[in-house]
Each structure stands twice: as structure tokens, then as C-alpha cells.
Amino acid sequence: MRRLSEFVTPTGDELAALEDAKQSRREYRRNQSITLEGSCVREVYFVVEGWVGGVLEVNSGRKQLAKLYLPGDFAGLPSIAFTNAAEGLVAITRATLDVIPLNRLALLFEQAPRLGLMLFVTSQQERVMLMDQLAVVGQSSAIQRVAALLVHVYRRLSVLSPEGGNLIDWPLSQQRVAQGAGLSAIHVNRTFGELIRRGLIAREGKRIRILDIESLVELSAFPERRTLKEPRWLASVSSKG
Amino acid sequence: MRRLSEFVTPTGDELAALEDAKQSRREYRRNQSITLEGSCVREVYFVVEGWVGGVLEVNSGRKQLAKLYLPGDFAGLPSIAFTNAAEGLVAITRATLDVIPLNRLALLFEQAPRLGLMLFVTSQQERVMLMDQLAVVGQSSAIQRVAALLVHVYRRLSVLSPEGGNLIDWPLSQQRVAQGAGLSAIHVNRTFGELIRRGLIAREGKRIRILDIESLVELSAFPERRTLKEPRWLASVSSKG
DNA sequence: CGGAAATTTGAAATCGCTCAATGATAGTGG
DNA sequence: CCACTATCATTGAGCGATTTCAAATTTCCG
Numbered sequence: 001m002r003r004l005s006e007f008v009t010p011t012g013d014e015l016a017a018l019e020d021a022k023q024s025r026r027e028y029r030r031n032q033s034i035t036l037e038g039s040c041v042r043e044v045y046f047v048v049e050g051w052v053g054g055v056l057e058v059n060s061g062r063k064q065l066a067k068l069y070l071p072g073d074f075a076g077l078p079s080i081a082f083t084n085a086a087e088g089l090v091a092i093t094r095a096t097l098d099v100i101p102l103n104r105l106a107l108l109f110e111q112a113p114r115l116g117l118m119l120f121v122t123s124q125q126e127r128v129m130l131m132d133q134l135a136v137v138g139q140s141s142a143i144q145r146v147a148a149l150l151v152h153v154y155r156r157l158s159v160l161s162p163e164g165g166n167l168i169d170w171p172l173s174q175q176r177v178a179q180g181a182g183l184s185a186i187h188v189n190r191t192f193g194e195l196i197r198r199g200l201i202a203r204e205g206k207r208i209r210i211l212d213i214e215s216l217v218e219l220s221a222f223p224e225r226r227t228l229k230e231p232r233w234l235a236s237v238s239s240k241g
Numbered sequence: 242m243r244r245l246s247e248f249v250t251p252t253g254d255e256l257a258a259l260e261d262a263k264q265s266r267r268e269y270r271r272n273q274s275i276t277l278e279g280s281c282v283r284e285v286y287f288v289v290e291g292w293v294g295g296v297l298e299v300n301s302g303r304k305q306l307a308k309l310y311l312p313g314d315f316a317g318l319p320s321i322a323f324t325n326a327a328e329g330l331v332a333i334t335r336a337t338l339d340v341i342p343l344n345r346l347a348l349l350f351e352q353a354p355r356l357g358l359m360l361f362v363t364s365q366q367e368r369v370m371l372m373d374q375l376a377v378v379g380q381s382s383a384i385q386r387v388a389a390l391l392v393h394v395y396r397r398l399s400v401l402s403p404e405g406g407n408l409i410d411w412p413l414s415q416q417r418v419a420q421g422a423g424l425s426a427i428h429v430n431r432t433f434g435e436l437i438r439r440g441l442i443a444r445e446g447k448r449i450r451i452l453d454i455e456s457l458v459e460l461s462a463f464p465e466r467r468t469l470k471e472p473r474w475l476a477s478v479s480s481k482g
Numbered sequence: 483c484g485g486a487a488a489t490t491t492g493a494a495a496t497c498g499c500t501c502a503a504t505g506a507t508a509g510t511g512g
Numbered sequence: 513c514c515a516c517t518a519t520c521a522t523t524g525a526g527c528g529a530t531t532t533c534a535a536a537t538t539t540c541c542g
Contacts (some may be wrong), residue, residue: 020346032325035377048449056375058462058464059380059381060462064375064380065373066319066375066376078366078368078369078372080469081248081366081369081469082466083467083468083469084466086373087369088462102474103474103475107477109350109358109361110354110355111477113351113354114350115357116357116418120350120360121321123333123365124319125319125322125323126368127318127367127368127371128320129327130368130372130375131295131297131305132297132327134378135299135305135307136296137378138305138420138421139299139300140300142529142530144300171422174489174504175487180379184530184531186489186491186531187529187530187531189489189491190491190530193490221301225323226323226325227322227323231343233343234344234347236344236347237348237350246491382498383497414519414520415521416520425498425523427498427499427521428498430520430521430522430523433521477489
């Protein structure tokens with residue numbers, strides 16, 4: 001629930017309503033497809049464990065990794081407005097998801113309006129993350145794009161497990177990094193090499209060690225955004241569930 | 242209101258609540274800044290008339306045009322979760338905006354929960370639009386990116402004024418197109434030339450005529466998304482305001 | 483252990499960028 | 513109304529970052 005409570009603290013009733021909306025729990029193995037792009041949308045997912053990718057296919061087979069869903073994120077939401085899913089969902093690691101049928105999601109807005117508002121605000125955060133990724137892909141060099149992805153993952157994991165340190169379990173193939181950064185896989189390989197040569201990161205098997213986060217941040221020019229806590233404009237909304 | 246009612250038809254009470262949330266109306270001249278990136282967020286805007294750009298500055302002065310807000314869109318929403326505005330808002334044409342203070346926006350979720358849900362769903366649409374733009378910028382060539390922008394604008398204007406035809410009033414400088422597509426302004430110029438040479442578009446002063454929309458769509462590989470109308474999963478939510 | 487997928491490296495091609503300069507257009511103030 | 517200026521559009525030339533193609537190695541999974 002970390003993502004939701006980042007903003008305001010949900011009441012017990014609100015948390016209960018959310019738990020109530022969850023129908024079942026599913027497990028996926030690494031690289032397993034969760035939802036196909038273009039399929040019919042009946043439910044969304046709460047990521048309990050693992051990494052999930054949101055992937056769009058365009059331009060004769062080329063793929064864009066548009067979003068990394070981590071534990072605490074709601075996956076599949078963007079597609080709910082359309083007849084066909086805009087993004088495919090893929091388990092990037094072994095993953096555990098809770099299923100939330102759309103009709104139960106809709107009821108949350110009636111039963112717990114403030115929770116609905118929190119979901120709304122969280123979706124605005126997601127829009128900003130997409131805009132940031134767009135700005136990186138649109139306006140910076142290959143090494144900056146890869147650095148930005150590293151910074152993004154580093155920061156998000158830091159929130160999830162503050163004791164995690166600088167060693168990141170890295171399940172993304174260079175092909176997937178390429179799909180996220182808008183580069184070719186081969187150039188991603190060379191770019192990782194350059195980051196290592198510069199002493200910014202090191203590879204330890206399937207892990208990546210962040211050696212110099214300040215330099216990575218400076219190189220990537222990736223903005224750090226501060227979330228508003230308990231904003232005044234939200235105080236007037238009743239938290240009655 | 243077109244954007245909201247695209248999904249479900251709001252009741253009179255819901256429309257009244259939304260009107261009530263609007264505080265004042267403001268006019269901006271072409272190229273005037275509406276909101277600075279990094280400023281404090283106290284309100285959002287409903288675009289009544291004109292085009293508004295959402296711009297992110299990154300990477301030592303380079304800018305990304307992340308979103309075109311057209312009449313009926315809510316501008317400034319993405320920033321509400323943060324202490325500082327993530328995007329700057331710029332009037333691309335002369336523009337008229339209604340101001341909605343954040344506390345009144347928040348109250349909508351309590352007073353008209355179904356309207357809150359509609360705002361939520363509309364935000365998911367916006368996420369998909371961003372993902373589509375990201376996929377275009379990340380995965381396609383210069384000519385495809387410019388074609389995709391043309392198709393995007395053409396489709397959105399077609400919804401706003403179905404009688405509009407193939408002649409588009411084009412207020413975007415090549416510099417701004419470049420900021421949207423992740424290209425240099427000079428290359429945008431050459432790319433427009435190529436599109437004209439191929440007979441896909443023609444320029445008539447400050448207007449652009451779309452000569453061959455099918456070929457533009459095929460070239461750009463830009464997906465057409467169908468909005469879900471009156472979805473079953475929403476029927477159970479009360480429309481009482 | 484076998485086979486598929488992922489990584490790595492080299493060489494050549496190309497797309498798009500930068501630099502530089504010119505021409506066109508529009509807004510401003512006298 | 514016109515000169516002035518800033519912005520925008522256009523064109524050429526050369527460069528450089530990234531892609532593509534090809535092939536060797538390594539790693540991973542069953």
C-alpha cells in the first residue's frame with residue numbers, strides 16, 4: 001500500500017474497502033505474459049511482489065517498455081478507458097499479483113470517495129513519471145538515458161527497501177533496457193560498458209552495484225520529485241468509508 | 242466537457258458540481274506562460290479555448306513538449322501530487338482557461354463520486370496518450386514521429402470539430418514540433434519538406450492541409466484507440482450528486 | 483548436457499545533429 | 513506607415529552518435 005499512503009494516510013475503513021476489492025491472487029513466472037496488448041480489459045492488478053513491465057508494440061514489432069510496475073503499484077489501470085488493452089503486461093521477475101475486477105474498483109469511488117481521490121492523485125504521479133521518461137528519451141543521449149533508468153530504479157527500490165543499499169538485483173535484459181530507453185540492445189551493451197569504465201556502476205553477476213549515485217544523477221539530469229504530504233486542499237474531504 | 246462525456250454521460254447535478262468548482266476565467270495571449278515549471282501548485286485549469294502546451298525542461302535547457310491540451314482538457318493535473326509543478330504550461334495560441342482551485346477539485350470526489358471516477362478514467366486515457374507518444378519517440382524514425390504528431394492533432398481536432406475537414410490551423414513552430422518529437426528543429430524542417438514531397442501534406446500559409454491521412458497513419462504506425470462507452474462495470478455506481 | 487537466449491565485439495552504414503548563413507515573417511514602437 | 517528587431521523557416525556541408533549486420537562467447541534453463 002506504500003504508493004497510496006505516500007500521499008495521505010488511509011483510514012482502517014478505506015484499507016478494508018481496498019482489500020475487499022481484491023478478488024484473487026495469481027503467481028507468474030519470469031517472462032510470463034500477464035495480459036496481452038489488445039485484449040479485453042476486465043480487471044486491474046495490484047503488484048504484491050516482483051517486477052512487472054508495461055509494454056507497447058509499435059512500428060512493426062518494435063516494443064516500448066513504458067512502465068515498470070513494482071510492489072505497491074496498480075498495473076493495468078491505463079487501459080480501463082479503452083475497448084482493448086493499450087499495454088501488454090509481462091512479469092519481469094517471478095511476480096505475485098492481486099486481481100481487482102473493474103466493477104469493484106468503480107465501487108471504491110462511491111464507498112470510499114477519499115480513497116478514490118487518492119487513486120486519482122496517484123495516477124497523476126504516474127503521468128509525471130511518464131512525462132519524465134518521455135523527456136529523457138526525447139531529449140538526451142544514450143548514456144544519459146541508461147543512467148536515468150538506473151537512477152529511476154535505484155530511487156524506487158530505495159523507497160521500497162531503505163536498507164537495500166547500492167546493490168540492485170537486476171532482472172532487466174539489455175534488450176528490455178533498450179526497449180525502455182529507445183535504443184538498440186547492442187548500444188545498450190556498449191553504454192553499460194562506458195558507465196562501468198567511468199566507475200559509475202559495477203556488475204556483480206546479475207546484480208548491479210551503484211558506485212556513484214551523485215554522478216549518475218548529474219549525468220542523467222533526471223529530476224527528483226518531492227511528493228506533497230497531507231496537502232491542505234485534501235483536508236476538507238471526509239474520510240468516512 | 243467533451244472529454245468527460247466521451248465515457249459516460251454526466252447528469253445535470255454532476256455538470257453543475259463541476260461548473261461550481263470553476264472559480265474564474267483567464268485569457269492568455271499566444272506564447273504567454275500560464276504556469277512555470279517548478280512553481281507551487283494551487284489550482285488546475287480547464288481549457289475553454291485555444292491550445293496549451295505542457296513543457297518539461299531537462300538536460301541543460303532542452304525542452305520536451307509532453308502534452309497538447311486542447312479545449313475540453315484539464316491542464317495542470319499531473320503536478321497536483323508534487324510540491325512543485327512538474328510541467329510548465331504555455332499558451333500555444335491565444336487561450337481561455339477556467340481556474341479550478343485544488344480544494345474544490347477534491348470536494349468533487351465527495352460530492353459527485355461518479356464524476357470523480359470519470360476524472361479518474363480520463364486520467365488513464367491521458368496515461369495511454371503519453372505511453373503512445375513515448376513509444377513513437379522511442380521507437381520510430383524522424384518522419385514517423387512528425388507524421389504521428391500530425392495524425393494525433395488531426396484526430397483530436399476531428400473530434401472537436403467534425404466539420405473541420407483536412408485543413409488544420411497550425412500554431413506550432415517547427416521548434417515546438419521538435420520539442421514534442423525529440424528532434425532538432427532543423428531536421429523537423431527537412432522532415433516536413435519530405436512529407437510535402439511525398440504528397441502527404443501541403444502547407445497553405447500557416448495552415449497545413451492533410452492530403453493523405455491513410456498513408457500518414459500507415460507511415461506513423463500510430464495506433465487508433467477506441468474509447469469504451471457506458472461500460473457495464475460503471476453501471477453500479479450511483480450518479481447521485 | 484543440449485539448446486536457446488543473452489552478452490559481447492568489430493566494422494560499416496546511416497540517420498539525424500551541429501554549425502553557419504540566408505531569407506521570410508510578424509510584432510513593436512516611432 | 514515604415515523602419516527595426518526578433519523569431520521563425522530554409523538550405524548546405526560535415527560530423528558524429530547510434531544502428532545494422534555478422535559472428536563469437538557466455539549464460540541460463542530444462
